[in-house]
Amino acid sequence: MPENISIRIDGEYVAAQEGQTILEVARAGGKYIPTLCWLAGTSSVGACRLCIVEVSGVGRLLPACTTPVQDGMSVTTTSEKLTQYRRIAIEFLFSERNHVCAVCVSNNHCELQAMAQKLGVTSVRYPYAYPKLGVDVSHPRYVLDHNRCILCTRCVRVCTEVEGAHVWDVSGRGIRSMIVCDMNRPWAQASSCTNCGKCVQVCPTGALAEKGFAVDEMVKQDHNMTRLTARRGGHS
Amino acid sequence: MALSLEEQSFADRTITAHAGRPGALLGILERVQEHHPHKFLSSEILEYVAAKTDVPLSQLYSVVTFYALFNLEPQGDHTICICRGTACHTRGSRSLLQRLRLELGLPEESEDGADKLCMTTPDRKYSLRTVACFGQCALAPVVEVDHAIFGHMNEQTLHREVEHLTKEKKK
Numbered sequence A: 001m002p003e004n005i006s007i008r009i010d011g012e013y014v015a016a017q018e019g020q021t022i023l024e025v026a027r028a029g030g031k032y033i034p035t036l037c038w039l040a041g042t043s044s045v046g047a048c049r050l051c052i053v054e055v056s057g058v059g060r061l062l063p064a065c066t067t068p069v070q071d072g073m074s075v076t077t078t079s080e081k082l083t084q085y086r087r088i089a090i091e092f093l094f095s096e097r098n099h100v101c102a103v104c105v106s107n108n109h110c111e112l113q114a115m116a117q118k119l120g121v122t123s124v125r126y127p128y129a130y131p132k133l134g135v136d137v138s139h140p141r142y143v144l145d146h147n148r149c150i151l152c153t154r155c156v157r158v159c160t161e162v163e164g165a166h167v168w169d170v171s172g173r174g175i176r177s178m179i180v181c182d183m184n185r186p187w188a189q190a191s192s193c194t195n196c197g198k199c200v201q202v203c204p205t206g207a208l209a210e211k212g213f214a215v216d217e218m219v220k221q222d223h224n225m226t227r228l229t230a231r232r233g234g235h236s
Numbered sequence B: 001m002a003l004s005l006e007e008q009s010f011a012d013r014t015i016t017a018h019a020g021r022p023g024a025l026l027g028i029l030e031r032v033q034e035h036h037p038h039k040f041l042s043s044e045i046l047e048y049v050a051a052k053t054d055v056p057l058s059q060l061y062s063v064v065t066f067y068a069l070f071n072l073e074p075q076g077d078h079t080i081c082i083c084r085g086t087a088c089h090t091r092g093s094r095s096l097l098q099r100l101r102l103e104l105g106l107p108e109e110s111e112d113g114a115d116k117l118c119m120t121t122p123d124r125k126y127s128l129r130t131v132a133c134f135g136q137c138a139l140a141p142v143v144e145v146d147h148a149i150f151g152h153m154n155e156q157t158l159h160r161e162v163e164h165l166t167k168e169k170k171k
Ligand code: SF4
Pocket: A158, A159, A163, A165, A166, A167, A168, A192, A193, A194, A195, A196, A197, A198, A199, A200
């Protein structure tokens, strides 16, 4: 049995169990912490840094989705400083690749866009990198546009951990990182893809989308995913 | 190009020898690369190793593109490796790189964001690479020629070393 402990979130005492993450405890207690890379039912990777929180006695900000709770911990989820840093995290994502919403299939149905609006990001202070990356249209039903990818690895995790196919992974490192299919093959040649569409539905941006949608039309059908992942235990 | 039986059996033996060890995959890939006369991992051998070790193709590709140690292209007979770390940069390693590039007739490639640069001449005699620091900064600029470290290099001494390699080849 995991031990019962108690932590404080924004001043309130919350019951928790050893082994849970700050995010799990906060969500269970009805507290909102913004997230982007986190996906229910799959492992946490701490890639986007939107879920950062302050933990008293710790000098740096910690990602709530990967930090395990400790007895007596005191967590702050909202502050001026946190908002500042969360905005910076979003701005970095915007400056890295091409996120021109007006011409994106996921315009108005995009978690990145929604998060930026929620956090009040109105401009990007950093120069845009905008590398010209490829678009994989080989799959008969889906497309992958690397230019919209934020490398959250949701597609990698859902395909590996829920579908069990492990079609995607991340190649290279640093600024050269790219989502890759099998041995860097076009998607249509992926021997392991079952065409289940899970990766498309969980992708927070317009990077993975269904074919046949015009700009603005791609609504994600992620309720099926939520049901599936909940059945798997819904752990994060 | 299909894998030769010899390559397959070497891979099989290496995989068996590493079975069950933590971090086995890196060891296997390193051995297999070293075994190839051109010191690289072809997509055929990667697919073979993936099938034999039950590692998904994308994961294997992720590993071999993460570590600078692995080559996905055939390497030249000689490897010249120029340090592009901070100490060597301030002591002129960029001009060493440019000079060698001209000498070997290799195309200009932007170093922007690349943590490694690796080019091979079309005749596969030379491979030119960069590293981020050899840990010999006191000797900056440092160049490694076929696994031998040379410190305090300048364009002349580098030219001489490369010439030396060429002569060695002829005899
Ligand atoms: S469609 Fe399904 S199997 Fe294919 S890559 Fe996406 S999640 Fe994986």
